[in-house]
Amino acid sequence: MNAAPLSGLYAPSLALVTDLYQLTMAYGYWQQGLQDREAVFHLYFRKAPFQGGYAVAAGLALAVDWVENLKFSEDDLEYLGSLRGSKGNAMFPAEFLNYLRHLKFNCDIDAVPEGTVVFGNEPIMRIQGPLLQAQLLETALLTLINFQTLIATKAARIREAAGPTDQILEFGLRRAQGFDGGLGASRAAFLGGADATSNVLAGQRYGIPVRGTHAHSWVMSFADEVTAFSAYAKAFPDDSVFLVDTYDTIEGVRQAIKVAREMRANGHELAGIRLDSGDLAYLSREARAVLDEAGFPNTRIVASNDLEENLITSLKQQGARIDTWGVGTQLVTAYNQAALGGVYKLAALRKADNSGWDFTIKLSEQVAKTSIPGILQIRRYLNEHGKPRADMLYNTAEDLPNHLMLVDPADSTRRLPIRPDTQYRELLEPVFRKGKRVLDLPTLAESRAHAQREVQSLDPSVRRFLNPHIFPVGLEMGLYEYRTRLILEKRPMRSA
């Protein structure tokens, strides 16, 4: 129990990556005989992160892996059996633990492919299956999808700021939220648009290109910068990026050039220099001028130091001469919004007599927290150029009318009729059927390419950072009307 064998964490079972209440509810459902009642949950966020106009869905491959390996180990069951209530009674009876021991996952899961652009209130995943099982998936799915989607979106924004040709290197491991926070961030950052990572484990695990420069300590370990740079160039004659700000940046650039000349005499070229402090706009222009004048116009300038999309935009506006962006803390922790508020809400429950569905809603005290009932699908309508025009959420358990109308749930006077011949695609795809995977997952590189196409397909007004245009996401009129009736029915009416 003590001293945290962290590497011991990296262990057989991840079934206990969950909130206790998932297990207490599971016990309650089991006790009530409700464990197999068919239920539908949606996983969605309410607002795109970073006050932005969109998010890049990510994390599905990790979620699939977790679900496929979901099994309570004997250690897990022993731990659960050891838990006590306030009166000293066992929290879970042995029969229930035995039920968990033999539990076989057999839900259906539909999900939006990784890299797809999504908006607030759109289900990224839809889970349909036995109530107890579908409930048990909640926490781990949220943890994975929330974080991956958050970081992939941040990376897409940084790509937007850097432009299509600049290099983006993710350097964040040391400031990440734990080892797996770093590993997951490297994955999502690459998916969302980064070119490479400094995280060697992420390179090994996911095939992401690994890149790096050297630290200040390298320079400090030698008598002077020339000696330090020369030694590094000896080790990596064609791949050296010298960190020039250990003592004084521009002086450092001059020392780097001395070594670059030696390298050139031996048939090698200095790949780049790196700036890690100070006024990056000014210093990069100066460094560029010094390098160009010395005959090194192809030596790249790498910059780092708390960079994020707004700072990169500002540096570019100031004429900074930076062609490689080392992005760390701000990317891997999504520093300015460190969590995506994804939720997992029950939306349909099979009637006890199996005659059909009860669609369910949660009201709460805040309008924005009111859920959407039904077994939802997202239909994305395209304009004449094949670009996204509007998204419609609809209940697949009901027939659609011939004339479709979208209603903005936040302002029901905003409506959009859909012409019958409008092209569309549907975003939720089958991933599991009865617990068996039916989807071949794309490679991470494929998901990355998909993400870039997806983001590029959005109008620039939706992609901009400041007050982005709100992409229209509406409820199908029938769903809107049904939801409104359900709210009125469930909300207690009090007289003034």
Next chain:
Amino acid sequence: MNAAPLSGLYAPSLALVTDLYQLTMAYGYWQQGLQDREAVFHLYFRKAPFQGGYAVAAGLALAVDWVENLKFSEDDLEYLGSLRGSKGNAMFPAEFLNYLRHLKFNCDIDAVPEGTVVFGNEPIMRIQGPLLQAQLLETALLTLINFQTLIATKAARIREAAGPTDQILEFGLRRAQGFDGGLGASRAAFLGGADATSNVLAGQRYGIPVRGTHAHSWVMSFADEVTAFSAYAKAFPDDSVFLVDTYDTIEGVRQAIKVAREMRANGHELAGIRLDSGDLAYLSREARAVLDEAGFPNTRIVASNDLEENLITSLKQQGARIDTWGVGTQLVTAYNQAALGGVYKLAALRKADNSGWDFTIKLSEQVAKTSIPGILQIRRYLNEHGKPRADMLYNTAEDLPNHLMLVDPADSTRRLPIRPDTQYRELLEPVFRKGKRVLDLPTLAESRAHAQREVQSLDPSVRRFLNPHIFPVGLEMGLYEYRTRLILEKRPMRSA
């Protein structure tokens, strides 16, 4: 390389949890014959997080575990051997990989015990040993110590706001930055002052008490709240906390009371109700009044919904009647400052002829980023009540003068002479000697108790959230003067 076998992550070797440049520098040192040159690095942050006055050091036990298990597996070496430079050449030669294969960690590590209060620029860890090895530890140590210290500090602040007797439940897993982000956050939150977690894996792994209520979906799975609450009470007759805001909070409280009466008739008491939305100050007062009037003055009121220390303080000022705080996102991601900027800087290097030490400094373009040379220790002077009065950083490789004077490195006119009889303790303790652990680690519960004593020992002015008093941390005069000389020596002098 594809499809992210996440549970596969949880695997034999964590040696590749590092930045590529640690390995490229290692290769460079090895090539230069510098691998065994004795070096000293300090791990420290420059400013306490959250604009606060202190931090709670944490993560040592995790770091010890990582270091003790540090070994390159054959898979790791094979991956490193597969890496290519831009010309298609192998990044690392086979002889170097063989060196890594047989590398045996034999550094000395000193560290501040977990739970100890620390301030900006104070080394939380000091690593002394072969240059290559000490450099290789950098990234993983930073990842672990940065995140654990950040979250433990956040938890201490939330404890400060909640007061000593309220319960603090950490509920953050679903918004955490990955599985291990969640697990690590649960550990650090408990260490820093939380009472329990919803994270079952954290309960299993670290012995942290686990707690929970139920979700909205529980209520939505039954015909009405009374039926739902009754079913939950059947499962947990003495440990039920009903979530009352699925439809309407105060109405929910009334339904809870109906069930609480049934429970009481059967010899049980409703443990609590939970509010998860809306105006928590108003709703908690209303709920308290309704519960009290109905004869349930001991039913606790649990509140959740993006709580953090400032909101808790404000709710208390508004007379909220909340006695249990469910804190999630804001705690586990340290939402308002999602990373601690800890760094790892070379501070001393044995002279090539072994005659003594070269103390090293990094200047950079920003004064705040200038490092402190030496082999440092932190001496904490105590006042007449045994409480911290001031901290002195000094170089253990130099003799101390009889008359000690502290100098504020940010303002050298601020000085504090130390009376010779002033009581003190020294914060860095030996953890490893020549690669062998020499410290028995305390249990997590012991570290938690230590943290509470440590924070309580600080003057309230240092603990307050808004513009806290700055606890004096000075350099010993000799060290200050040495550092100043080194800066002047290293900084290029340019005429105006």
